[in-house]
Amino acid sequence: MKKKVMLKGKLMRVSILLIALFTATIFFITNTNVNNLVENNISAKLDSVSYLGMDIIKSKYYGDWNVKSGKLFIGENLINDNFEVVDAIKEKTDAFAAIYVNDESVATNIVDGDGKRTVGSKLSNEAAQSVLNNGITYEGTEEILGQKYNVKYVPLKDNMGKAIGAWFVGVQKIDVGSQDGKIKQMRTSIVVISVLCGLLGCIILMFYSKKYLKDIDTLKVSFLGSSSNSNKTQQKVLRMSLLLIGTFIVIWFVIQGFTIGNVVNKIVDSNVKDKLNAASELGYMLIEEKYKGDWSIVDDKLYKGTNSFNGNAEIVDTIGSITESRSTIFMNDTRISTNILQADGTRAIGTKASNEVINTVLKEGKEFTGETTDVEKICVARYMPLIDSTGKTIGMWFVGIDKKSISDQITDLRKPITQISIMAIIIAFMTFLFLSRRMVYDVDNYDIKLSA
Structure with a gap:
């Protein structure tokens, strides 16, 4: 039956076309939002280096x-x-x-x-x-x-x-945390995952359509005038549509899981480390140029040269504002200057560093970089030792980035991808349902002539 072959071919072509369009949509929106994320972080780094660099020059000369x-x-x-x-x-x-x-x-x-x-x-x-x-x-x-x-x-x-x-x-543009390779990996993964899931979906649809067309061949002309058989045909078209949508959902979930859960997390982590490093290094360089002299503790106060930092939040406020970070100067294990606010709105003066940080920085004289709980918030942080003229560690320079701001970046990335994906799934479902039912309608009204 010539019409059977035509129907099968049309259904498969429509399915492949919709899968390709859905994949292209997911690729475009994911790629655009990831590029925007990287671009925003480049701009943030550019501003931080520019502002802090100028402050360093003005402090030095x-x-x-x-x-x-x-x-x-x-x-x-x-x-x-x-x-x-x-x-x-x-x-x-x-x-x-x-x-x-x-x-x-x-x-x-x-x-x-x-x-x-x-x-x-x-x-x-x-x-x-x-x-x-x-x-x-x-x-x-x-x-x-x-x-x-x-x-x-x-x-x-x-x-x-x-x-x-x-x-x-x-x-x-491509070198914030050496992310160009990660972005290429993301693009490749979207294409590969979509092709594999699309092939799987097409195979399932092919088997289903083969069974569907076999039923038509068995019923021959008798079903064309039968409303019950026509209803069965519509039900099978609906199930075929749902199978196609299932393929879209699989593609979407796998891409979301891999790109957001793997590649994008790596990009965000790399951005955070890069931002943390710039804020910490240039922030400390600014302190060195602005306040000349050695670190020392005199009368239970922390000094650099003749400048006391106890209760003086000018430098931590400046650095925190430019770099959008949490900044603190510790005397031994205690905060004496910070831009971190407590729940009641007061500065977190007098709060202590964690034991892990104390052991690494104060006792071993090494830098500490990692996640810490800082004034009831989880942060990605970097602590640098402050060393006096005798080589003794007497305090710490801290810069931290709130983990919530990191998760917010990923959430903000997921949201438009999810919204557009759902819209694409709905549109694809309605399109396939409309076209496939139209094709079946054409078959129902086809004037079949049996050969003698």
């Missing part, structure tokens, strides 16, 4: 930005060919940094293929227009040494408010 004989100064400190801060930023965060006088770089950590610093490189026209002519920050994307970077240029202004240069920071 006193005075206003000025140009003398074509050279850039801050106060009386010559910036041309001064690579100390930009090199430290590269070492601690792997970000590019440079300082420009007018549109020409005079200090940079960017090294070309020949091992030479790219001193003398020029601002792009867009950056020069925004920073030098308009006196406003410029953010965008640039190609540096053959790779794409998210970049930020901040105007350097003299005491008259005139833009005389720029502070530049660049973060590679």
Whole structure:
């Protein structure tokens, strides 16, 4: 029967087409949201490095930005060919940094293929227009040494408010926690999982449609006028539709489980570690430049040089605000300066570090990185020892990221993927049901002529 073959082929083609469209939808929405997650973290890192880097420069060198004989100064400190801060930023965060006088770089950590610093490189026209002519920050994307970077240029202004240069920071678009490989793995996994689940679904549908068409062949023409048989046909079409939807749900659950539960978790963890490292390293560098001298305890107070940190929250508030982290300075095992608030709204002064942290940092003099319960919240944290002039550990520098903010990132990623997936499943179900019932209707009304 020619029509039987046509019906079987049409049903399978519709099924394969809908599976392909569903897979493409899941791939697109997952890929888009993961890329947005990475992009947001790149932007956050870019802002943190830019703000903290500028604060470090201002703390290290006193005075206003000025140009003398074509050279850039801050106060009386010559910036041309001064690579100390930009090199430290590269070492601690792997970000590019440079300082420009007018549109020409005079200090940079960017090294070309020949091992030479790219001193003398020029601002792009867009950056020069925004920073030098308009006196406003410029953010965008640039190609540096053959790779794409998210970049930020901040105007350097003299005491008259005139833009005389720029502070530049660049973060590679695919290199936050070396995530490019993870994103490629995610894309490949979505395609492979979808193809395997789609093939399985098609095989099941093929067996079912074969059985369905066999019934039609057995009933021959007699069922065409029978309402009961027509109802049976509709029921079988509905079951076939549900089998197809079952295939979609399997694809969706497997992709969600693998990409969100595996790849995305790794990306988020990598982002958190990268953010934690930048906040901790640059935060401590800012403390070193802002407060000169050795760490010491005098009269039960923690000092760096002549500056006491007991009850002084200025630096932890600054670092916490820029990096969106929990920041604390400990004297021995006790918080004496923190931006962490307790349930009653007061600062968590006097609270203690955990025994694990005390043993690792205070007793062994090592850094501690990992999950800790910090003032009744689970955090991913980094503790660094504060060492006095005799080599004794007398305190700790702490930076932590609330675990809830990490889980919120994953939840925010899941939500649009789930919503669009459900919509796609419903649309696919209605489309298949409509088309398949239309095909069966055509068969019911087909004028079959039996050969003599």
